[in-house]
Amino acid sequence: MQTKKPVAYIPSIGKTVVKKVGTRPEKVIDLSLNESSFGASELALRATRERCNRLFRYPDPASTDLRNAIGQAHDLDPERIVCGNGSEELLDVIGRLYARSGDEILFSEYSFMQFPIVAMRVGATPVSSREENLTTVVDTLLDKVTDRTKIVFLANPNNPSGTHIPKDEVRRLRDNLPAHVVFVIDSAYAEYADVEDYSDGIELVEGFDNVIVTRTFSKAYGLAALRVGWAYTSPSMAGEVNRMRGIGNVNAIAQEGAIAALGDPDFVKMVCQRTSEERQWLTGKLASLGLTAVPGVTNFLLVRFPAKSNHSAGAAIGYLEKCGILVRDVDDYGLEEYLRITIGLHEENQAMIDGLDKFLGLPDVG
Numbered sequence: 001m002q003t004k005k006p007v008a009y010i011p012s013i014g015k016t017v018v019k020k021v022g023t024r025p026e027k028v029i030d031l032s033l034n035e036s037s038f039g040a041s042e043l044a045l046r047a048t049r050e051r052c053n054r055l056f057r058y059p060d061p062a063s064t065d066l067r068n069a070i071g072q073a074h075d076l077d078p079e080r081i082v083c084g085n086g087s088e089e090l091l092d093v094i095g096r097l098y099a100r101s102g103d104e105i106l107f108s109e110y111s112f113m114q115f116p117i118v119a120m121r122v123g124a125t126p127v128s129s130r131e132e133n134l135t136t137v138v139d140t141l142l143d144k145v146t147d148r149t150k151i152v153f154l155a156n157p158n159n160p161s162g163t164h165i166p167k168d169e170v171r172r173l174r175d176n177l178p179a180h181v182v183f184v185i186d187s188a189y190a191e192y193a194d195v196e197d198y199s200d201g202i203e204l205v206e207g208f209d210n211v212i213v214t215r216t217f218s219k220a221y222g223l224a225a226l227r228v229g230w231a232y233t234s235p236s237m238a239g240e241v242n243r244m245r246g247i248g249n250v251n252a253i254a255q256e257g258a259i260a261a262l263g264d265p266d267f268v269k270m271v272c273q274r275t276s277e278e279r280q281w282l283t284g285k286l287a288s289l290g291l292t293a294v295p296g297v298t299n300f301l302l303v304r305f306p307a308k309s310n311h312s313a314g315a316a317i318g319y320l321e322k323c324g325i326l327v328r329d330v331d332d333y334g335l336e337e338y339l340r341i342t343i344g345l346h347e348e349n350q351a352m353i354d355g356l357d358k359f360l361g362l363p364d365v366g
Ligand SMILES: Cc1ncc(COP(=O)(O)O)c(C=O)c1O
Pocket: 033, 034, 085, 086, 087, 088, 089, 112, 155, 157, 158, 159, 186, 188, 189, 215, 216, 217, 218, 224, 227, 228, 229
């Protein structure tokens, strides 16, 4: 199965500012972009402010201190870490390095939107494999591998489903991919995945020259505005990604903020703990409203709404927006019956549940 052409990925960032809701100026509750409502560590905020006093100085183009700090935090060789302007830049660089027109880039059915976009940008063909229960199936993915497959992208956990596959399955996927295929494990939500059978896949890089793991500071670290991601891979692939990335790709403020954030692991632990509690609370509340959330391990939930009714996902998103609450439709993924809802602070989640309660209380005219 080849995927349909992806529409341009234009996140609703413009909506996240304070805007007029109805007749009252009111702060919008933005649960649409999987950002962290818990914000960033005070240490990171202080470090970024401090670096603003030296704006005339260029950043270190090699992000040396940041790579050392990541290496120390994760017990990794800094020489094999490449930092990027968000992990998004790194995914893009990987596409430009390893695929071109006539090649195929493979991922599973409801994978992160950037994967088909990377394929289209380099003129490669995006190919997708069937999922079961909105979860990657390793065997159907492997069945789609051909001589033309150059990259396999796996978001684990995935966005927009929030589901993951166990580390043994990721290992099996790696072990069964031909050596000519670059295997990218996008672990953007790794910090949140509080389940025994999960791994970000870093251990799968060892001994292989075709495996690359990407991580980000945009989610649990709450540094989305800074745009800092990183990749860990073999020495030779790290060299290739380094030569292709932008020279000053991670700005100085971002480097300082991310280094300081790594110095506050308790903050990230707190964010993940509270997110997990809120995820459980929300799942229960949604169930009591008659709505099912896909069981996920991230900072968002994919929630199913009744099809073809005035309680549909499309109607719900409009109603919530009128209440000043933004969530994400996933029509562009072909999931018209679902909404993706970021897990926010408790009061934000409560407001969203209250909004849905009122919405579902409206008479259903079918
Ligand atoms: C699965 C996945 N990978 C990567 C990214 C991009 O993250 P970054 O902010 O590091 O570019 C996102 C952002 O939402 C994501 O959901």
